[in-house]
Amino acid sequence: MDSAGHVVGIFGGSGFYRFLDQVEEVAVDTPYGAPSAPIRLGEIEGVRVAFMPRHGDEHTLPPHRIDYRANLWAMREVGARRIVGPSACGSLKPELEPGTFVLCDQFVDRTRGREDTFYDGPRTTHVSAAEPYCPELRSVLAASARDLEIPVVEGGTVVVIQGPRFSTRAESRWFASAGWDVINMTQYPEAWLARELELCYANVSLVTDYDVGLEGMPEVEPVSADAAFEVFAQNLDRLRALLFRAVPRIGPQPDDICASALASAIVHN
Secondary structure, three states: OOOOOOEEEEEEOOOOOOOOOOOEEEOOOOOOOOOOOOEEEEEEOOEEEEEEEOOOOOOOOOHHHOOHHHHHHHHHHOOEEEEEEEEEEEEOOOOOOOOOEEEOOEEEEEOOOOOOOOOOOOOOEOOOOOOOOOHHHHHHHHHHHHHOOOOEEEOOEEEEEOOOOOOOHHHHHHHHHOOOOEEEOOHHHHHHHHHHOOOEEEEEEEEEEEOOOOOOOOOOOOOOHHHHHHHHHHHHHHHHHHHHHHHHHOOOOOOOOOOOOOOOOEOOO
16 A cells, blocks of 8 residues: 555544654644644654644643644644554543543533534535544554454443543443443544645554443442552553554555545535
């Protein structure tokens, strides 16, 4: 597969603030303000990579204060058409143990007040959200994880909460009873805004803990930020290995559901 000339974007999550050593730092102006951090451009086996820590270089942006629109716009400005968004998450199922990588194919939005569209009018646009993640990009990540013998689940639903607080036990039981798999604070609107820009986006949810309402096992201790960060740090090398394995396999954007998202979405008078 000819991968010359295209750019793969990667957002770093909690605990993931640096990726490549040899980089060019690029500051990008956007109509939505400054992104979380300058983009670092580098290469993996000849494929250009654009990396940005979504919480900022020093984790100064909590989930509800991230300018997701600026971040996605900046990625597109440097040429990224295919984006991988790793993130820490809590497990809502006993079988999804800490250390498991979940490649989500659905999200449920439980956030509020976040700027979550590029289309505020006067042009009215309704983009389909039936399949919000890129299936081809997810398959590449899954195959790469299996090659490295990383525990991976291909497919799953992430429920995205507002943060910065964690869930109550009642909320967590509610989410688990709905059949959802993992819980996170940043996947919405990040994944969705990529679709509105007709970019491919795939998530890698790294399970750091069991959420507090999980049933069918001894009572789960409430998660702390320190504990979640510790598990993420323990698995950061595996995440890096996965990305180094996957990026050279990610080709230019095909003519898929991501690239054609606006084809039938714009309302014409």
